[in-house]
Amino acid sequence: MQTALATAGLAPLFGRSVPAVLPASLTSESRTVTRRTVAANDEIYAEGDRAMSFYKIAAGVVRTYKLLSDGRRQIGAFYLPGDIFGLESGEDHRFGADAVTETRLLVHRREPRALTGDDGALAREVVAAMMRDLERAQEHMMLLGRKSARERIASFLLALSERMADSVGTVCLPMSRNDMADHLGLTIESVSRAVTQLEREGLIELPPNRRTVILRNAAALRHLAD
Amino acid sequence: MQTALATAGLAPLFGRSVPAVLPASLTSESRTVTRRTVAANDEIYAEGDRAMSFYKIAAGVVRTYKLLSDGRRQIGAFYLPGDIFGLESGEDHRFGADAVTETRLLVHRREPRALTGDDGALAREVVAAMMRDLERAQEHMMLLGRKSARERIASFLLALSERMADSVGTVCLPMSRNDMADHLGLTIESVSRAVTQLEREGLIELPPNRRTVILRNAAALRHLAD
DNA sequence: CGTACACTTGATCTCATTCAAGTGACGTGG
DNA sequence: CCACGTCACTTGAATGAGATCAAGTGTACG
Structure with a gap:
């Protein structure tokens, strides 16, 4: 769910050259990555929260959702181990997210340079996650509409x-x-x-x-x- | 609708450096861009067609849709002048597209290098179009579901x-x-x-x-x- | 002026929702 | 280890929003 790359982050995204092969650094430790464990049904972030980070699931299941003012809820997607969620094109999270089961997360702080060519593998993974979200959302519209x-x-x-x-x-x-x-x-x-x-x-x-x-x-x- | 960037196209996407400011080349002529006019209700491409090109609307309105085997149709989105559609992450168009009104299109041939740093403005526009599609699809799931x-x-x-x-x-x-x-x-x-x-x-x-x-x-x- | 097509309106039906119990799995404490 | 309470899930009956079927109406176009 959720897209990627602050508007401000788009230019740097294309601003550097990258070797063809890189370590899968989203699974490795680095200064921009921290860990977080969330209990079942606990909130990871709320709809409208400032999007400071995005997340990769190490273990567990996550749901992202939107609420109508009267409480009706639409769950946009479920995310499984290996999936990335919480990416936004704007400043804020347009969906809320919480843990379905107890979940271990890798938290990627969203710095101006977090998505630059310094880590092309990460950038590519992020774009791929966004595209997968889009395809799933499109498929889901067919389901919900017809x-x-x-x-x-x-x-x-x-x-x-x-x-x-x-x-x-x-x-x-x-x-x-x-x-x-x-x-x-x-x-x-x-x-x-x-x-x-x-x-x-x-x-x-x-x-x-x-x-x-x-x-x-x-x-x-x-x-x-x- | 539809995403972007062949899997194979992802690496080149990040493979070149780009000046900060470029002409809005999606609206200018170049060797990879051709024009096409489509009459109202005529097909632009069908669901499952090989995704050879993507499109920017110069004038008119376009709908993208998916069909169920018994003919039920879900229109994923309407596109207006200035919008980009027909981007796919895979080989094929996952939605069909046709003209709602008579439409003038700029057709961007999808070459291996079409999305590289040769034209950072185009690449950025393409990513932005994809993100807008995702946000609209997510908003539309709320509408359809609830x-x-x-x-x-x-x-x-x-x-x-x-x-x-x-x-x-x-x-x-x-x-x-x-x-x-x-x-x-x-x-x-x-x-x-x-x-x-x-x-x-x-x-x-x-x-x-x-x-x-x-x-x-x-x-x-x-x-x-x- | 007449035909075609898009849109509207009406009557009925149906699938999913709502409201209301019921059942059973699991965890806790006796 | 078993009784109890809770919570998730299931099942039943009544209701309702939207679908379906069937005419109408009016706008555009030749």
Whole structure:
């Protein structure tokens, strides 16, 4: 979610030459990187906070969201280990972010030179993260604008299974039904009903704790998701 | 819509130094730029086409969209004069694009070096376009996921009026109700009804041809849009 | 002047929401 | 180890916002 690169940061972004290959420095320690651990459901930053840093997930799951004045919430995206979030083109965070599960973060202080050629690998990683966010957001508009509840659940489970790379055909759901609902533009009850229905139809299977999903008929799910 | 910069194009993007100020070359002729005029409702490129070029609008309005296998359509965005669209991170266009009105385009051939430091102004414009797309897509997810029909119309009219800069408080709608519906996740009838309702409530006013909207109570619209 | 097409309006239907219990997994303390 | 309480999830019934089906109306264009 969220874009990148302060307007002021754009010029430096293109202002230096870079060797072709660099260490994956986003995973290495450096003077601009600190660590932070956040408990489940704790806030990482709020919507409207000054965007001082951006983040890479070492472990855990994060959600970013926007609120309407009456409390309606839209979760823009879930971020998994390895993902970058919190990038903004402007001064402030346009979404809030909090931890879905206990999360360990690498915090990148957003300095004027943080995205310059000093670290081309970082800059490239940042641009790639932004592009991935855009593609996911575009795909998600299709889901929110035109898909039925069943189709939304099918799409969501498939997308998550592709990102989580659990044992083939099994997805664990780190987030609550409430989070799923606010991501998929549904109510918690509609999510529950759609999951139950897919289960009855034999497309998926859930253990008693209901937080893991086994994809029994991925082809049928893919057909539903279109 | 659509992102930018082939994966292969990322490295060159950061590979050259650039003077601080450059001509706005996206509006000037050069060997990589050609012109193209497209009639209303004609296709510019289809979803899945190889992304050979990206485009800047000289005049007219463009819509980008995705289709589900049964024909349901989601319009991702409308682009106005000055906007850039057709940027992709991958090989192919992930959305289709066609002209809403007769449109004049500047076509930028996507060469390996088209986004390098040879033209830092172009590269910066491209990244900025991508970021704007992302912010709009994120805002639109909130609309599609959580707003009522009335709220969607109010949000849409306000956003369009801010981009079109007509005489204050007047927006002309270049697109049909059908296009609005497929952008806002509604049916054409629901769009019509919501517009009529806002009109009856005195928030907007429409001349007999129904293709222009006068914002009579922008504050109330803004409150609706949240 | 007449035809076509876009938009509006009306009646009915449907899918998801809302409101209201119910069920079961998990953690805590006795 | 089991009783209890909590919280997340599920299920049921009633409601409602928007979709669908079906005419109308009016604007533009030849």
